[in-house]
Amino acid sequence: MPLYHTEDQAMLADTARQFMADEGNIAKQLRHWRDTNCKDGFGHALWKQFAELGFTGILVAEADGGLGMGNVEAGIVLEEIGRNLTPSPFLTSSVMAATALGAGSDDLKGRYLPGLLSGDSVFAVAIDEGAKHRPERIATRAERSGNGFKLSGAKSFVVQGGSADMLVVAARTAGSDDDNDGITLFAVPKDAAGLSLDVVRLVDSAQSAHVKLDGVQLDADAVIGEVDGGREVLNRVLNAGRVGAAAESVGVAAGAFDMTTTYLKQRKQFGQLIGEFQALQHRAAHLYSELEIARACVIKAQQLLDAGSEKADLMVSVAKAKAGKAAGLAVKEGVQMHGGIGMTDEYDIGLYMKRDRALAEFMGDMYYHADRVARLSGY
Amino acid sequence: MSDLDAFRAEIRAWLEENCPAEMREPARDEDDVCWGGRKFKFKNEAQKLWLERCAAKGYTVPDWPKPYGGAGMSPAEAKIWREEMNRINARPPLSSFGIWMLGPALLKFGTEEQKVHYLNQIARGEIRWCQGYSEPGSGSDLVSLQTYGEDKGDHWVVNGQKIWTSYANKADWIFCLVRTDKTNKYQGISFLLFDMESPGVSTKPILLISGNSPFCETFFDNVKVPKHQIVGELNRGWDVAKYLLGHEREMISGAGGNDRLNTIGAFAKRNGLEDPLLRAELAMFDVDALAFTAMGEKFLDEIKVGKAHPAQPNMMKYAGTELNKRRHELLMAAGGSAALEWESPASNNGSKARTWLRTKANSIEGGTSEVMLNVISKRILDLPGA
Numbered sequence: 001m002p003l004y005h006t007e008d009q010a011m012l013a014d015t016a017r018q019f020m021a022d023e024g025n026i027a028k029q030l031r032h033w034r035d036t037n038c039k040d041g042f043g044h045a046l047w048k049q050f051a052e053l054g055f056t057g058i059l060v061a062e063a064d065g066g067l068g069m070g071n072v073e074a075g076i077v078l079e080e081i082g083r084n085l086t087p088s089p090f091l092t093s094s095v096m097a098a099t100a101l102g103a104g105s106d107d108l109k110g111r112y113l114p115g116l117l118s119g120d121s122v123f124a125v126a127i128d129e130g131a132k133h134r135p136e137r138i139a140t141r142a143e144r145s146g147n148g149f150k151l152s153g154a155k156s157f158v159v160q161g162g163s164a165d166m167l168v169v170a171a172r173t174a175g176s177d178d179d180n181d182g183i184t185l186f187a188v189p190k191d192a193a194g195l196s197l198d199v200v201r202l203v204d205s206a207q208s209a210h211v212k213l214d215g216v217q218l219d220a221d222a223v224i225g226e227v228d229g230g231r232e233v234l235n236r237v238l239n240a241g242r243v244g245a246a247a248e249s250v251g252v253a254a255g256a257f258d259m260t261t262t263y264l265k266q267r268k269q270f271g272q273l274i275g276e277f278q279a280l281q282h283r284a285a286h287l288y289s290e291l292e293i294a295r296a297c298v299i300k301a302q303q304l305l306d307a308g309s310e311k312a313d314l315m316v317s318v319a320k321a322k323a324g325k326a327a328g329l330a331v332k333e334g335v336q337m338h339g340g341i342g343m344t345d346e347y348d349i350g351l352y353m354k355r356d357r358a359l360a361e362f363m364g365d366m367y368y369h370a371d372r373v374a375r376l377s378g379y
Numbered sequence: 380m381s382d383l384d385a386f387r388a389e390i391r392a393w394l395e396e397n398c399p400a401e402m403r404e405p406a407r408d409e410d411d412v413c414w415g416g417r418k419f420k421f422k423n424e425a426q427k428l429w430l431e432r433c434a435a436k437g438y439t440v441p442d443w444p445k446p447y448g449g450a451g452m453s454p455a456e457a458k459i460w461r462e463e464m465n466r467i468n469a470r471p472p473l474s475s476f477g478i479w480m481l482g483p484a485l486l487k488f489g490t491e492e493q494k495v496h497y498l499n500q501i502a503r504g505e506i507r508w509c510q511g512y513s514e515p516g517s518g519s520d521l522v523s524l525q526t527y528g529e530d531k532g533d534h535w536v537v538n539g540q541k542i543w544t545s546y547a548n549k550a551d552w553i554f555c556l557v558r559t560d561k562t563n564k565y566q567g568i569s570f571l572l573f574d575m576e577s578p579g580v581s582t583k584p585i586l587l588i589s590g591n592s593p594f595c596e597t598f599f600d601n602v603k604v605p606k607h608q609i610v611g612e613l614n615r616g617w618d619v620a621k622y623l624l625g626h627e628r629e630m631i632s633g634a635g636g637n638d639r640l641n642t643i644g645a646f647a648k649r650n651g652l653e654d655p656l657l658r659a660e661l662a663m664f665d666v667d668a669l670a671f672t673a674m675g676e677k678f679l680d681e682i683k684v685g686k687a688h689p690a691q692p693n694m695m696k697y698a699g700t701e702l703n704k705r706r707h708e709l710l711m712a713a714g715g716s717a718a719l720e721w722e723s724p725a726s727n728n729g730s731k732a733r734t735w736l737r738t739k740a741n742s743i744e745g746g747t748s749e750v751m752l753n754v755i756s757k758r759i760l761d762l763p764g765a
Contacts (some may be wrong), residue, residue, distance in 0.1 A: 003677035004686055261760055276764035278753075284762065285755035289698045292691075293667075293674045300673035315669070322670040366666070367659075373669070374662040379648040 001307070003299050005076070012073055015053065016080040023049060024086030026348055033087060034205040040163035041207040042087035044119075050088060051119030059098040059240070064113050066098075070306035071240060075247030075298065082251020085348075085355050087206060089122045089160040091244050091362075097123030099240040100168045100185055103225040103233040112166065112187060124164035125237065126155035126188075126211050133157075133364040135170070135238060137178050140213060142171035142186065149173070149223075151186065151194075151216040159362065161209025162199035165190055168237070169213070174228050183230035185237075186222045193217065204351075204358040239305055239316045242363045246298045246316075246323035249359050253291050253327035256334040256352040260284070263338055280337060287326075287333055294319075294326035314376045321369035324360045331356045386456055390463045397432045399425035402470045408730055409591075412474050416507025417551045433472035434503045440478055443486070447494050448502025454683035476545070477501030477508040479630040481554050484570075484623040488611040497572070509575070510627075511541040511555030511597060512620070519750050521556075522564055522617065526599060528557040528571065535559065535571070537579075537602040543744065547582040547595035550575055554623075557604075560614050570616035572608045579603075589736040590721070590729070627745045628692040629682075632675070632699030642669070643706060647713035657712060664709055671702055690758035697751035700741035707735040 005013060023029075029043055050056055058073045060066020067073075074095050081090060093116060101112055101123075115121030127135050140153025151171055158167065167188045174182030188195065194216040197209040225233045261284060264275030274280055301319035304312040331353040335342040342349045360366070402425055406412055410422050413430055421427040433439045436450060442457040443449025452460060464471075482501055485494055500506040517524040526539025537557055547553070552574055560567030575582075579602040584592035611619045644652070644661035652658055678695055681687035710731060711718045718735075720726035742748040756762045 002680035002684075003673065004681055004684075261762070265761075265763055273763045275762040278756075281756035281760075281762050282749070282752040284760055285694075285697075285752040288755055288760060289694045292694060293670050293698060296674040296677040297670035299677065315673070318666050318669045318673075321663075321666040325666070366663075370659070370662040370666050373642070373665055374644050374658060377642040377645045377665065379642070379644040379652055379658065379661070 001303055003296060003303070005072070005299075009072060009076060013076045013080075016055075016077045017083075019049070019053060020080035020084045020086055024081065024084045024088070026085055026351065030085045030087055030205065030351060039199075039207070041160070041201070041205060042089065042163070046086075047088055047119050047122075050090060050094075051117065055090065056094045056098075056119055057117050059095060059102070060113060060117060061102060064102075064109050065117055066113075071243055071302040072299065072306055074240070074244055075302050078244050078247040079251035079254070082248035082253075082355075082359075083255040085204075085252070085255070085351055089124070089163070091241065091248065092125055092160050092164070093123040095244045096125045096237050096241040097166070097168050100125070100224050100233060100237045101187070103185075103236065104187070105221075107221060108187065108224060115165070121165040122160060122163055123166045123168060124158050124160045124209075125241070126158045126161070126167045126169045127234070127238070128157045129153070129155055131156070133361070133368055135234065136180075138170055138172050138183055139177045140169070140171040142173045142184055142218075144173075145217060148217065148219040148221075149184075149186070151188070151213040151218065153213050155211040155213070156208075157361070158197075158209045158211050159206060161190075161197055161211055162207045167195075167211065168224065169211075170230065170234050171213075173230075180231055182228050183234055184227050185224040185230040185233055186218055187224055188213075188216065188218060188222065202358055204354040206358060235313075238363060239312060242320045242369075243298065243301045243305055243316045245359055245362050246294075246301070246319040249323040249327040249356065250291070250295050250298055252352055252356050252359060253294065253323070253330035256327075256330045256349060256356075257287060257291060259349055259352070260330075260334040260337050267339075274337075283333055283337075287330055290326040290329055294323045297322050314373060317364075317369040317372040317376070320364060321366040321373065324366040324369075327356045328360060328366075383455060383459065387459050387463065390460055391466075393436070394463055394467055394469060397429075398467060398469050399429055401425035402429045402472075403468050404470075405468065406470055408727065411470065413470075413472060413504070414507055414546070414549070415473050415475055415504025416549065417505070418549055419504075419507065429470070430472045430504050437502065439473040439504065440482065440498075440502045443482065443498065443502065447486075447498035449498075454680075457683075458679075473504045475501060475504070475507060476510055477506065480510060480623050480626050481508050483626045484554075484619050485610060487622060488570075488619050493610065506551045507546070507549060509544050509547045509550035509553050509597075511544055511547075511553045513543045514540060515542050519747055521620075522568070524556055524558060524568065526555070526557050527561070528559050528569065528604065530559070531603075533606055535604045535606070537571070537573075537599045537604055539599050541597040541599075542585075543594045544582070544597040545594055545744075547575070547597045548584055553580075553597070554610070556616055556620055559616075563614065565617050566614050568616040568620070569613055570610045570619040571604050572610060573602065573604045577602050577604070587736070588739070589733040591733060591737070593737075624746065625689075625692040628696035628751070629678075631741060631745050632692070632695035643709060643713075647710070650713065650715075650717070652713065657709075661709055661713070664705055667702060668706065671698060674698070688759055690754055693746070693751045693754040694759070696745065697742075697748050697755070700738075701748060703741050704738050707738045711735050 057066030058069045062068035142149040142151045169186045169188050173184040194214040196212045199209045267274045298319045301315035304315050334349045338349050341347050440449040441452045441460045445451040514524050528535035528537045555571050557571050559569040579600040581598045582595040585594050642665040718731040721729040
């Protein structure tokens with residue numbers, strides 16, 4: 001398959017670009033909700049529009065009421081989200097949770113997918129347990145109890161955890177903390193007894209939660225997929241989340257880059273446009289090159305994932321690492337090239353820097369993924 | 380089965396049948412590369428057979444039209460050809476500046492007669508070409524070139540000097556930028572083709588830091604070039620040169636080299652990899668290298684359907700060459716003192732060290748990295764005054 005969008009995908013990209021620029025832009029969404037101290041960190045009216053456009057169903061099978069598309073299409077929406085820094089639960093709910101629920105029983109899907117699709121219920125995912133992403137180690141326990149399970153443990157960096165109705169929780173039903181096997185995924189209502197959240201605002205104004213699970217009793221039908229066999233589903237969820245975050249990073253980078261090159265063509269110092277200085281031109285051209293490469297490996301990873309290729313794991317990590325690296329460079333160069341104005345809250349470039357920082361950590365930073373590339377390559 | 384699946388099956392079966400076993404291993408040194416030409420000595424029978432079999436089917440230039448020696452493959456078919464070649468690790472049957480550089484220029488600017496004549500020779504590996512661009516006083520500022528062709532009615536008489544002419548001493552013919560109008564800088568250059576055995580042509584290899592001499596100084600002393608050996612219009616050779624430079628940059632970038640996703644970290648580990656910081660550097664490099672492999676694939680896909688920015692080869696050249704330099708720095712670090720050996724059987728006469736030194740030219744030849752960044756700034760980013 002060629003590494004560019006099909007006609008249908010290009011149409012989706014046009015729709016998403018127009019919609020996000022009109023409705024999801026920084027002034028209407030990010031700044032508005034940040035400056036009004038919104039507890040959810042995103043606008044529910046906008047989220048309903050996501051659902052009306054069908055975005056919430058991109059990764060839901062047609063048989064389950066979705067559009068039955070793939071990670072390429074989800075990435076198209078995420079790139080526009082990144083470009084506009086649009087706050088929404090799209091990545092956690094429509095990408096990661098939708099991928100998880102897709103592995104569930106018909107009963108489970110029937111219970112949760114209609115709400116996920118309509119936007120009436122929001123999902124978050126609870127995987128990380130420390131400050132760094134280390135999903136190989138899962139200490140949260142789920143012990144058999146009554147007709148189901150009792151969950152105990154602590155999760156962190158649960159993005160949108162405070163505004164979510166449901167959490168997808170990765171817990172251990174067998175083995176020791178570092179075992180590959182013995183993982184089970186659960187669909188956990190946020191108001192379950194024994195579940196408590198400490199909601200915090202992050203540097204990018206998103207809200208995230210530390211989740212405590214203190215003997216949370218769940219029925220057996222809360223299990224997503226197979227008991228003890230959740231690692232495979234978890235990996236699918238992680239791959240979707242990672243390549244999705246990478247696509248959003250490309251959008252963040254592109255937004256910051258466009259802003260910066262525009263500024264280079266407007267700002268005058270020493271009687272000339274600063275974009276005339278070769279010192280800045282070469283850095284901008286290098287950044288362009290990094291951005292193009294990041295975009296290429298992201299679409300490659302999306303396609304491999306959608307095709308079920310065995311090379312997908314490797315390219316997803318390449319994509320997450322490279323997109324993070326390129327976006328990190330884009331926002332740092334962006335602030336520097338804007339000079340003093342780049343340090344002001346009034347100007348948007350700093351918002352890109354903040355969002356990039358949070359995205360870089362989400363589902364593993366470039367160091368984690370470069371290490372994973374090495375491991376998958378046998379060194 | 381779709382047409383493309385059937386095509387893939389056909390190619391796979393043909394390769395199984397026709398690609399000699401010796402040609403299914405990566406080339407280890409320069410001798411393993413088949414350049415063709417009047418003076419070329421085949422390393423072994425397999426190399427010769429592989430070239431002949433491919434040439435007979437048009438597979439040395441799979442996407443060129445059949446009348447010009449190609450196989451007339453569509454972009455999708457040519458991609459399948461590359462994938463099937465990669466699948467069995469097959470070496471290219473023929474490497475040549477004729478294929479990579481002159482061919483595309485002739486396809487765009489040549490007369491029908493020139494195409495039939497020269498392209499078939501290239502496809503069959505009969506004539507080896509070299510490129511006469513740089514001059515001692517005209518490197519990055521190529522358009523200032525001075526080699527002059529004086530109009531003598533039915534021919535030009537060419538005088539001057541070229542430098543960094545790759546394999547000029549092994550080439551049969553040269554495609555050469557020659558000034559034909561001294562009053563017009565850009566529109567005073569013509570693109571001429573001539574035989575390196577013409578009276579007045581001489582070459583002198585240049586010894587490089589690698590200890591090898593892939594480049595020459597090339598001298599023209601009253602060389603007679605018939606008028607029909609011009610490509611494109613008189614004094615519009617710069618257009619041909621720029622078009623061709625795009626292909627040269629694409630070639631040097633290494634785009635489409637392979638999609639086997641091999642990492643140098645895995646390669647380094649064979650010699651023991653105990654240093655955690657080196658491992659980390661290798662891993663960060665491999666992220667960039669694997670990402671660039673995807674970029675190469677995307678670039679080729681896009682260029683085939685006209686989706687790539689016309690100046691994108693400059694980005695590919697910049698990124699690809701800088702990456703290759705880093706690759707060989709890391710391979711030297713991973714190789715340790717063994718990689719320092721210059722003249723020993725164990726080191727294959729210093730191939731690691733010599734290759735490492737050779738790669739330093741990657742970001743100079745065909746336009747320096749700095750010139751590439753200038754071009755990106757001007758033509759892609761549209762920055763002022765660039």
